[in-house]
Amino acid sequence: MLSFSAAAAELGVTPGAISHQIRQLEEHLGARLFERxxxxxxxxxxxxxxxxxxxxxxxxxxxxxRILFSANDPASLRVYASVNLAQRWLVPRLPRFLARHPTIxxxxxxxxxxxxxxxxxxxxxxxxxxxxxxxxxEPTRLFDGRLVPVCSPGYLAGRSPITHPSQxxxxxxxxxxxxxxxxxxWLKLAKEPGIDAGRGIKFEDMNLAYLATVSGMGVMLxxxxxxxxxxxxxxxxxxxxxxxxxxxxxxxxxTPAPERERATALFRNWLVSEA
Numbered sequence: 001m002l003s004f005s006a007a008a009a010e011l012g013v014t015p016g017a018i019s020h021q022i023r024q025l026e027e028h029l030g031a032r033l034f035e036r037x038x039x040x041x042x043x044x045x046x047x048x049x050x051x052x053x054x055x056x057x058x059x060x061x062x063x064x065x066r067i068l069f070s071a072n073d074p075a076s077l078r079v080y081a082s083v084n085l086a087q088r089w090l091v092p093r094l095p096r097f098l099a100r101h102p103t104i105x106x107x108x109x110x111x112x113x114x115x116x117x118x119x120x121x122x123x124x125x126x127x128x129x130x131x132x133x134x135x136x137x138e139p140t141r142l143f144d145g146r147l148v149p150v151c152s153p154g155y156l157a158g159r160s161p162i163t164h165p166s167q168x169x170x171x172x173x174x175x176x177x178x179x180x181x182x183x184x185x186w187l188k189l190a191k192e193p194g195i196d197a198g199r200g201i202k203f204e205d206m207n208l209a210y211l212a213t214v215s216g217m218g219v220m221l222x223x224x225x226x227x228x229x230x231x232x233x234x235x236x237x238x239x240x241x242x243x244x245x246x247x248x249x250x251x252x253x254x255t256p257a258p259e260r261e262r263a264t265a266l267f268r269n270w271l272v273s274e275a
Contacts, residue, residue, distance in 0.1 A: 002034070002040060002041045002042060002043065003040060003041070004018040004019055004022070004041060022034060029050075031044075031046045031047075031050075032044050032046065032047075033046060033047035033050060034047055076105045076106075076107055076260075077104055077105065077106050077107065077124050077125065077256075077260060077263050077264060077267055078107045078109070078122070078123045078124045078125075079106060079107065079108050079109070079123065079124065079125050079126070079127070079267070080109050080110075080111070080122075080123045080125070080126040080127065080128075081108065081109075081110050081126070081127040082110065082111065082112065082127070082128065082129055083110045083111060083112045083205075083207060084129070084206050084207065084223065084226060085127055085129070085226060085250065086108065086110035087110070087207060088210070088223075088226040088227060088230075089225070089226045089228075089229075090108075090127070091108075092229065093274050094106065096270075096274075097267065097270050100270070101263075101266055101267075101270075104263050104266070104267070109123070112178075112205060123255060124254070124255065124256040124257065124260050124263075124264045125252065125253065125254050125255070125256065125264050125267055125268060126252070126253045126255070127142065127250060127251070127252050127253075127271070128250070128251050128253065129145055129247075129248055129250055129251075130145075130248030130249070130251070131248070131251065132251070132253055135253055135255075136255075137253055137254065137255055139251035139252055139253045140251065140252040140253075140254070140268060140272060141249050141250075141251060141252075142249070142250040142251060142252050142271060142272065142275045143225045143249065143250055143275045144224075144225065144245070144247070144249050144250075145223055145225075145247035145248050145249055145250055146223070146224050146225075146243040146244060146245045146247055147182060147186070147221040147222065147223060147224070147243060147244040147247055148221065148222065148224045148238055148240075148242075148243045148244075149168075149186065149219050149220070149221055149238070149239045149240055149242075150213060150219070150220060150221075150222055150227060150230075150231070150236045150237065150238050150239065151213060151216075151218065151219040151220070151236065151237055151239060152213060152214050152215065152216045152235065152236060152237070153234065153237055154215075154216035155172075155213075155216040155217070155218060155219070156237065162239055165187070165190040165192045165195070165240060165242070166192055166194070166195070168192075168195060168219060169218070170195050170196045170197075170199040170200060171199055171200060171201075172200060172201070172217070172218030172219060173197070173199065173200030173201070173218060173219060173220075174200060174201050174203065174209050174212055174213055174217060174218045174219060174220035175200050175201065175202045175203070175209070175220075176202070176203050176204065176205055176206050176208075176209045177202060177203070177204055177205075178204070178205055178206070179206065179221075180202075182221045182244065183197040183200070183221060184197040184198075185244055186221055186242070186244055189242060189244065190240075190242055200218065201217060201218055206222065209222075210222060210227075213236065214230070214235055214236065219239065221244065223247075224238075224243065225250070225275070252268055252271055252272070254268050
């Protein structure tokens with residue numbers, strides 16, 4: 001719900017001042033941006049289109065401002081990691097790093113998709129699955145990216161033991177749309193042409209697929225090193241030794257500003273020790 005009062009409270013001004021500025025903006029643009037209703041305001045179609053247009057610009061300003069100010073803070077370490085690695089591996093281990101180095105503040109950015117271009121001053125350290133484009137430094141290998149079939153103990157409960165790939169239920173294969181060829185490749189490696197790799201349950205990304213797997217919906221292929229804690233804790237079970245091993249390695253790129261070289265080296269060495 002949009003509210004001029006909430007905007008006023010956030011900016012430390014009066015609701016009347018917000019209304020006055022909005023009217024001036026609408027007069028300047030020659031367009032009505034808001035519809036005033038009983039206890040709320042809503043964007044007009046023109047207002048919605050304008051928000052989409054300027055929203056990205058404001059986000060870029062916010063990001064550039066954050067980078068500018070953190071660039072002058074030698075204790076603030078800017079780290080990029082893929083969402084999969086951040087959620088499944090990095091974040092659960094961070095308390096150990098902070099206990100060892102409590103004066104180093106971390107600024108973590110986790111994104112999906114391919115590795116970002118490591119533009120100067122954007123990150124001090126990046127953890128990527130595969131090589132980062134335009135990287136001008138040699139990376140440190142963290143661990144391999146092999147994919148293994150896993151499921152939850154709950155999925156196995158009450159079922160006949162699954163001891164061979166031929167016993168996999170094609171309707172319970174868990175897929176991600178961003179990696180929809182994984183099961184086809186694994187079943188080819190397992191020499192199981194009789195199982196239809198196109199069947200099963202599909203999710204948009206690996207994190208949704210992971211949650212479905214943990215909840216007992218089926219079997220998925222996931223990065224072995226990212227679910228090592230789940231396997232040790234018994235949240236997941238690895239079904240077979242067979243793995244897709246041609247996946248790229250997970251790599252660490254260090255591109256720090258000069259004043260953060262020591263903090264970056266400490267974090268990189270800690271990452272390698274955890275791996």
